[in-house]
Amino acid sequence: MATQSKQAPLFIDHEMCTECRMCYVVCREIDLNAVVIAPEAQHLYEIDERCIYPGCTVCLMYCPAPGSIVETSTGRSLVPPPADVHTDELKWPRKAPKS
């Protein structure tokens, strides 16, 4: 039951990925929940169709392993992030909580 489908706009290249879970943590933090743990025993991290890339690029700034997150449509590596994915408009706004 692989959750990783080429339907999602991004996929993880497990030849490059260290399964460090940063993308999971980031995507969970912004409540998009598009990174999941595959149920199979290796428990690889995978991106499912909840991913809204290119509307969101947040996890790409926190993935440490070059080449591990890939743009599905072109096969282009997005780690480290190329300039077009970290523009100011794409940044996820964080405000200080009201006290």
Next chain:
Amino acid sequence: MTTIAKPGAELAASLVEQSRMEALHTPMDTLLDGALAGKVTEDGLFRVLGRLWTLKRMMYYIYGGWAMGINVNEYPATVDYLFSKQLYDDSTHEMQYVDEILRRKMVRTQSRAFAHDYCKFSETSRVAYYIFSLRALANYSQNIRIAAMNLGAKVIELGWLERLGASYPDPHVRAILAGQVAETRSHVLMGKLIVERFVTSDVDATLASNSCVSTRKNYLFALEEFSNFALGIPMPEDSEEPELPEGIE
């Protein structure tokens, strides 16, 4: 108190055997029967996923507390390697349970899951009873803790994971549980290795054996709450503590 004069190898084998007997039918199997009979609703499933998640995410505190009690050069590095992997695996399992809660849209966000009654950590729950009992194992040395956890509760967990992972009717839940079998089995095997090699004195053997019996009981006690909660069976508030065999307090 009786002294069990056994070398580690014999002790490990006997603890696994005892735990296997207790693992033959657990409250999670009652849940499985209920699910196969179509008696576990989506809400019931949320209840059990919520409880499993709560228990697993409390393990950070348990393992953190145990790790504070392993000193440099107290054991060969094997003990650290195996323990750190177990910590990581249980963290993965914690994440999988909340993943499934979110994927099924039982709640919309992780922070709402935390606030939900089914997932909240409550001091008056049996999850708490079990977790508190594990925290107390920090008082012992690592060989005893691992005997209790890995040859007690983990053997029982492995038993129900194997069965629910094979026949739980919902395919997603079944896949998640089946996927945890290999790691849980490795925890049992590493438990055997540690008990075989590092339980070397009679006093440690007795303490390991006693702790294993009580940990197992306490785990089953918590599981009973999970299954009843999911099946909508009320828990009697005045239920007794789990019974321990003679000679163990």
Next chain:
Amino acid sequence: MLEPILQDFLDKWVYPTGFSGPGAEFRLKETERFIPVWNNVVIGALHKANEQLNSENEDWKRNGALGGYSGEGPHMSIKQMSTQLLSVSIPQQAKYIDLQRMRARQVWDEVKHGSLHADILLRGGWIKKETELLDDPRAANQGDPAYFGLTAMVPHIHPLSRAGQNYLEEAVACLRLISVLSVMEDPLVRHENDSQLLEEMMHFIEGKYQIDAYALTPEDQEPIKAVFDYLLRPWGRSAAHAKEAEHAKK
């Protein structure tokens, strides 16, 4: 002029930011203070690696591995790194569980790094089995107890304090590894450094992420800044790293 290794590191891993807002602003402002330190780390590491390349014997390999084992060996790491699992109270877990998740990963990584150093000692023929290290004080000696103690104390200060150590110091670890790898061809040393690099990168990025995503108020930034200040004191860890470059220049 910055060292090219540092410039590349900054462009690829430091400056890209997933979040906007006070956390990322705070991080980038603080980073200005670290750039000279990080630059010196690269200079010092390159110098040391070149010295080692020209050395008459292979003692440095053994000593490096023994030092690595004592610093991030399995015994050290299991206890050191696990302190962070306890930095989040149960009521705070909804907000900070990711700290525990990232730390669970780091515990496992650092314990593995210990086994890499042991591997060097085994492959280099300096030991026959890892348990021999139990009898070697060099494999357990904590040269910098205040630094290790800081790791253990920060959970009692603020759940985010450790992010300061992860950001500043794990970047140092990455820059050293990258510098060494840029000059070393010895397969044993490459193995020791290369197989750690991406995990050290994760530890650094873990700090970066925590600051960007969580350090949004002065109350949450202050304890991180305090750790930075500490590490930059003349007797702090980062200042000590930077001194290596001074030696290199002489």
